[in-house]
Amino acid sequence: xxxxxxxxxxxxxxxxxxxxxxxxxxxxxxxxxxxxxxxxxxxxxxxxxxxxxxxxxxxxxxxxxxxxxxxxxxxxxxxxxxxxxxxxxxxxxxxxxxxxxxxxxxxxxxxxxxxxxxxxxxxxxxxxxxxxxxxxxxxxxxxxxxxxx
Numbered sequence: 001x002x003x004x005x006x007x008x009x010x011x012x013x014x015x016x017x018x019x020x021x022x023x024x025x026x027x028x029x030x031x032x033x034x035x036x037x038x039x040x041x042x043x044x045x046x047x048x049x050x051x052x053x054x055x056x057x058x059x060x061x062x063x064x065x066x067x068x069x070x071x072x073x074x075x076x077x078x079x080x081x082x083x084x085x086x087x088x089x090x091x092x093x094x095x096x097x098x099x100x101x102x103x104x105x106x107x108x109x110x111x112x113x114x115x116x117x118x119x120x121x122x123x124x125x126x127x128x129x130x131x132x133x134x135x136x137x138x139x140x141x142x143x144x145x146x147x148x149x
Contacts, residue, residue: 001088001089001090001091001092001094001095001096001130001131002095002096002128002129002130002131002139003084003087003089003095003096003097003098003112003128003129003130003131004039004043004095004096004097004098004126004127004128004129005083005098005100005105005108005109005121005126005127005129006035006039006060006061006097006098006099006100006105006125006126006127007099007100007101007102007105007121007122007123007124007125007126008024008028008032008052008054008056008057008059008060008099008100008101008123008124009024009027009028009029009031009032009035009056009059009060009063009123009124009144010024010025010027010028010031010123010124011023011024011025011028011056011123012024012025019054019076020053020054020055020075020076021055022054022055022056023055023056023059024056024059024060028056028059028060028123028124029059029063030144031060031063031123031124031144031145032059032060032062032063032124032144033063034063034124034144034147035063035124035125035126035142035144035147036060036062036063036064036065037063037065038126038142038147039064039097039126039142040064040065040066043095043097045066046094046095047066047094047095047096047097048069048094048095048096048097049061049064049066049067049068049069049096049097049099050068050069050070050071050074050086050087050096050097050098050099051068051069051070051071051074051098051099051100052070052071052074052075052076052078052099052100052101053070053071053072053074053075054075054076054101057074057099057100057101058070058099060099060124061097061099064097068097068099071086073085073086074086074098074099074100074101074104075101076101076104077101077104078100078101078104079104079107080104080105080107080108080110080111080118081108081111083098083100083104083105083108084108084111084112086098089112089131090131090134090136091131097126102120102121102123103118105121105127106118106119106120106121107119109121109127109129112129112136112138113136113138122143122144122145123144124143124144124145125141125142125143125144126140126141126142127140127141128140128141128142
């Protein structure tokens with residue numbers, strides 16, 4: 001199985017405590033489009049794309065240009081184990097892209113890599129994992145800023 005953990009791109013600050021309604025900034029939209037383009041050129045339509053229902057995650061997922069499903073289980077503050085369960089890791093039938101939030105995605109990455117603490121995934125970055133038996137191999141890390149042209 002393959003799993004991509006994609007942190008939402010740069011978003012506006014929350015207004016009036018509406019965290020789920022935070023939209024991407026202009027820079028965030030560019031980050032989502034760049035990483036989405038990079039991913040789309042490397043994955044196929046067989047991939048299942050799951051996004052948090054938070055506006056910034058939905059907008060980031062749209063940068064991929066593929067159909068996706070919003071999952072309530074992926075809201076900000078979700079448990080890392082919940083993210084991996086939603087993906088079906090490690091024995092899922094399809095490869096999965098999860099568009100979500102920090103620190104949850106960093107905690108999921110730490111679980112996959114056997115790290116003692118959560119890892120920091122930058123805004124807009126995607127970490128690509130491959131299951132090899134009981135192990136998870138980190139195939140690629142793509143940072144939105146590295147793709148700037």
